[in-house]
Amino acid sequence: MSRVVITAGAAGIGRAMADAFAATGAEVWVTDIDAAALSTVPDGIRAAKVDVSNEDEMRGFFNELRKEWGGLDVLCANAGTKGPTALIEDVRLADWRACTGATLDGAFLSAKFAAPMMKAQKSGAMIFTSSTAGIFGYPNRAPYAAAKWAVIGLMKTAAMELGPFGIRANAILPGAVEGPRMEAVLEAEAAAKGMTRDQVYQGYAAGTSMRTFVEARDVAEMAVFLASDAARYVSGQAIAVDGHTENPDPKV
Template sequence: MTQDPSRLDGKVAVITGGGSGIGEATAHVFAQAGATVIVTGRRIEPLEKVAKDIGGHAIACDVSNQDDVRAMFTKAKDIAGRVDVLLNNAGGPGPIAPVAEVDMNEWITCMNINLVGAMYCLQEAAKIMTAQGSGSIINMSSLMGIQGYPMRSAYVASKFALIGITETMARELGPVGVRVNALMPGAVSGANMDRILAKRAEAEGRPAADIERENYTDVAALKRWVAPEEVGRAALYYASDLSSAITGDKMKVDCGRF
């Protein structure tokens, strides 16, 4: 019997930012597909809850701290001797302000988490997967990784950069059998989006509901938000052998915002 290419049985998957939102949803999707899932993030309590729900593991890690990242990957590898999948998902929305007025300390903090932190994870995953001769890395970019967006320069810059790094690493790691792809979610429902809407409403002096319709739901062909588990299922495609010939790719998961 040929193994189902959508399954992750025997695979070990690390999900950064795994305590909530897309990370949490993907942890459930990967676990249902048979993976041993390790969720990481800064706060251990939500991670432990997710790990308990899926029969996985929780490791506290601040991705902007290189020592933390190295220690996390060492622990992750110790669990089953390998790391087969990395969902490089940890990140934050960054400051919401025009370029001329943005707080540069907040701007740099966003880049340190979304981009430098992602690179710390990519370095460790690349070393482990190169030694194994296999693996799948999924970088969490955004629709804002291919188009600029007002008031969000730090986030946009970090997500554009991740697309370039994805293509670079796909070429670097392809010869050793490691695939590297990027997901580009549109507006995903949940607490993070609620916070962004509230900040934009305050900054723009108008109702959050108007901003939601004009910028997120009405502009989508499907006229709705993306659900976190829908991004998780797209991540499963890249993580599994369904996409065994695909690397250096980027996929929109956006309810048709084109």
């Protein structure tokens, strides 16, 4: 039975991942900073309130995990935040740091504390949630795009360092994912660009070759695949689940 940790696993993509792994029979432990969302996690999935950007909290969580489980098979470093929607010159440093802290520092600390357990057992899979913003520049989203690019660099380095120990690392790049978080992005971009929410939505959809948004379950199913033996030699890859993004700047 696989032992799976998912950061930001109480809602959205993380919750879809938790449900998908649980459906395979895996033991699943999610972390989140949203206490209300954590209260909705179903029986059978463990839940802990943890700030992924806080090293002491992350160390404490992984120490508890080691005592309870003895090891870890799958890490889904999924935590992140959308950050501000503004031109570079209008982004406050505090907002930049909040976005990169949750998104990049959280991924780094997750890998930092998971790696020793996986190395000891000479096996494991790390799955990082990046974004199509990790392969394009995104106007008005500098902190988010920078953090998601960096997550891919972190993943590729982890794959090189950990591969000799039988550990794989990959990144999933979701595109526009239906749900509350994307709705917040749509509203913010509409306000910043003087457009309607529907115009921005259509711009995102038109920017993919399949003319569509994706759903959280599509991302979750890729995570399950990457953690499985079917992907036993897939490592160091940044794999988009996005309907093929062609244009990262939504227009009408």
